[in-house]
Amino acid sequence: MSTHPPTPEEFRRALGQFATGVTVVTVEDTASSGAPPRSQVHGMTANSFTSVSLEPLLVLICVDLQAKILPLLQKKRRFGISVLAAEQQDLSRYFARSEKSPEAEERLGIRYRWTENGIPLVEGTIAQMACQVVAAHVSGDHTIFVAEVQSAEIQGGEPLLFFRGKYRRLAPES
Template sequence: MSVDAIQFKNALKLWASGVTVVTAQSADQGAKGMTATSFSSVSVDPPQILVCLNKITDTGGALLESRHFAVNILASDQQDASNQFAGNCTQAERFASVTWEAGDNGAPLLSKALVSLECKVVQQIQAGTHWIVIGEVEKVVCRGGEPLLYYSGAYRQLSQA
């Protein structure tokens, strides 16, 4: 028996996660970015993370072209940025809505993100409709604040016990 797409998506809604914006710089097309919740640490030595990106996205194309990217972990007050980078608008419109600067590897770092990780691609694996991209973290920028969380189709915040 096979699990259908709706059943699969409904099950995964019950996984609480942080929210990231993955960014890359294309030599031909400029800054690219997209919201992603498929993000995880992989290794401490060497420091590695992974992101999963749909193969048809222009952000994924820029990332694989440049072989460098950044993962910007969003802060609790960045719901608008998350929505903008997930929406059906141009890349120029996405980046116009946030303050950012180019990192050492050229990938855009969102200035108000909780954390920005600058990475180089060390491996890419095709899995169905997506690329699993493993990146070695070359630089970390940490800022203060609380994380933006996503659970059951809605943004959440940490409760103070």
């Protein structure tokens, strides 16, 4: 085994061996133009979602310093996590795009529901969690948001997986 630090490409390939689920992080995005202001949703595909603690109930997400969702997370300090189902690859691709629009969301049939605290969640996903940020740490080129889970719902279904840079699904149980 080589002892030199991996190149970014080697790092990416090594990390790609770790299979994950795929989530959409959602934040309220209050459009300033127009009266009255409309509450919109900004979503971002994320597989950095991880559980952190049971007491209190904490999770984390890592957000690129370049991501458009970052200033919204810093401002609102609350977000939704929606876990994508195996057949929701198109949603994962959409929320990983830099350009998003209400028209594209309409075409894809994306619907949101709102918690009482103003946290948007993506309907039709296999699980949703409403999260309140308790800490943010800038680490390298990402910000780690640690958040308390305020509510969680499970609809069930098979998960979408991400492995070696590709979407996968679970094999049937043998």
